Structures are given as C-alpha cells and as structure tokens.
Amino acid sequence: MIRVGIGYDLHRLVRGRPFILAGIRLQAKRGELAYSDGDVLAHAVCDALLGASALGDIGSLFPPSDERWKDADSMRMLASVYDLVRERGWNLVNLDCIVNCEEPRILDYRDEIRANLARVLRTEADRIFVKGKTGEGVGKVGKGRAVQVWATCLLDNPEKEA
Ligand code: MG
Numbered sequence: 332m333i334r335v336g337i338g339y340d341l342h343r344l345v346r347g348r349p350f351i352l353a354g355i356r357l358q359a360k361r362g363e364l365a366y367s368d369g370d371v372l373a374h375a376v377c378d379a380l381l382g383a384s385a386l387g388d389i390g391s392l393f394p395p396s397d398e399r400w401k402d403a404d405s406m407r408m409l410a411s412v413y414d415l416v417r418e419r420g421w422n423l424v425n426l427d428c429i430v431n432c433e434e435p436r437i438l439d440y441r442d443e444i445r446a447n448l449a450r451v452l453r454t455e456a457d458r459i460f461v462k463g464k465t466g467e468g469v470g471k472v473g474k475g476r477a478v479q480v481w482a483t484c485l486l487d488n489p490e491k492e493a
Contacts, residue, residue, distance in 0.1 A: 332491035333424065336383025338375040341479040343471075350435065350478075353444040353461075354406035354451075357435045363478065366395045370405035372430060372461070375482040376448065377405075377412045379426065383486045384416045410451050416486070424485040425458045432478040437463025 344350070348362030352372045363369025377389045393400045393408055400408075413423075426448065430437045437444070441461055449456040466473030 332493045333485060333487045334383045334385075334421075336379040336381070336484045336486065338378030338380075338382060338482040338484075339480065340371045340374040340378070341477055342369050342371045343477050344432075344475060351405075352430065352437075352440065353447045354404070355440060355443055355447060357440055359435045361475065367393075367400050367403040367408070368405050371478050371480045372428060372444070372448075372482070373405035373409045375428065375480040376426060376484070377409050379482040379484040380412055380416050380423075380486070383484055384419055384421050386415055386419065406447070406451050413452055420488045420490045421486040422488070423452055423454055423458060424487050426452070426460070426482065426484045428459075428461045428480060428482040429464055430461060430478065430480050431464045431466060431472050433465055433473065433475040437461060 342363035342365050344361035345364045346361055348364060350357045350359035350362040351368050351370045363371055374389055381387050444461050445456040445459045448459050471477035472479060
C-alpha cells in the first residue's frame with residue numbers, strides 16, 4: 332500500500348529569534364516566533380508523515396500546553412514522529428517541500444537542509460527535495476513577517492494490501 336500525506340505550517344518572523352529550518356540556523360534578520368524552536372519545515376514534515384500514516388497531527392502529539400515542548404528541538408520531534416510511522420510498517424518513498432519566505436534564499440541552504448532531513452529520516456538525500464519561493468511583496472510573507480511551508484510525502488507499507 333502507498334499513501335500520500337500533506338503538511339503545512341506558518342510562523343510569524345520577529346527580531347531577536349533565530350531562523351531555523353530543518354535544524355539549521357540560517358542567516359536572517361528575523362526568526363520564527365514559537366513555543367518550540369519554531370522550525371516551520373520540521374513541523375510541516377511531521378504533519379505530512381502523520382497525515383499519510385493517519386497517526387494524528389503535531390498538535391495532538393506535542394501540545395503547546397505541555398512544558399516539555401518549550402523551546403523543543405523540532406528535529407527531535409520529527410525523529411520521534413518517524414519512529415512512530417516506522418513502527419507501523421511505513422517507509423518514506425519521497426518528501427517534497429516548498430518554503431515560502433522573503434529571506435534567506437533557500438537555494439543557498441538546500442543541500443544542507445536535504446542532508447539534515449535525510450539524516451533524521453534515515454534515508455538518502457536523493458529522496459528529499461526543498462524549494463524556496465518568495466512572497467513577491469504580497470501579504471505577511473511578502474513583507475518578511477512570516478514564513479510558511481508545505482510538505483508532501485509518499486509512504487509505502489509492504490505489509491498492507493492496497
Ligand atoms: Mg509550527
């Protein structure tokens with residue numbers, strides 16, 4: 332059986348916070364405002380994996396009301412989400428993502444981001460892709476006050492009949 336999943340996340344960008352994507356601290360004037368480390372890409376990937384495997388969503392697994400997730404390392408959250416997904420027999424076929432922000436330029440960090448996601452998801456970087464898109468000056472993203480990410484993944488489970 333194969334299954335597709337989609338994940339989305341948005342965070343406000345404010346001064347005095349680091350801009351973190353896939354566990355990497357990027358050069359930017361503003362960073363994600365969040366209860367956790369604000370890693371908007373890790374969050375969207377968690378939801379894509381959880382959606383494809385029908386195991387829940389990031390809000391139910393890591394509620395912001397829980398003190399444990401204050402300033403949490405979201406790549407560790409992603410690792411534990413993928414453990415859960417793997418326990419149910421699912422394997423990642425591929426993951427594709429769009430990061431929508433004014434700065435930094437995602438292309439400058441693409442290889443590093445792909446490598447970091449591949450490491451946590453215990454797969455090859457070849458199965459993972461990330462594209463940057465700007466907001467063309469439109470809305471909160473275009474003004475550099477927010478970042479949003481869409482992630483889509485394909486999972487397969489050889490033990491389940493289609
Ligand atoms: Mg988030």
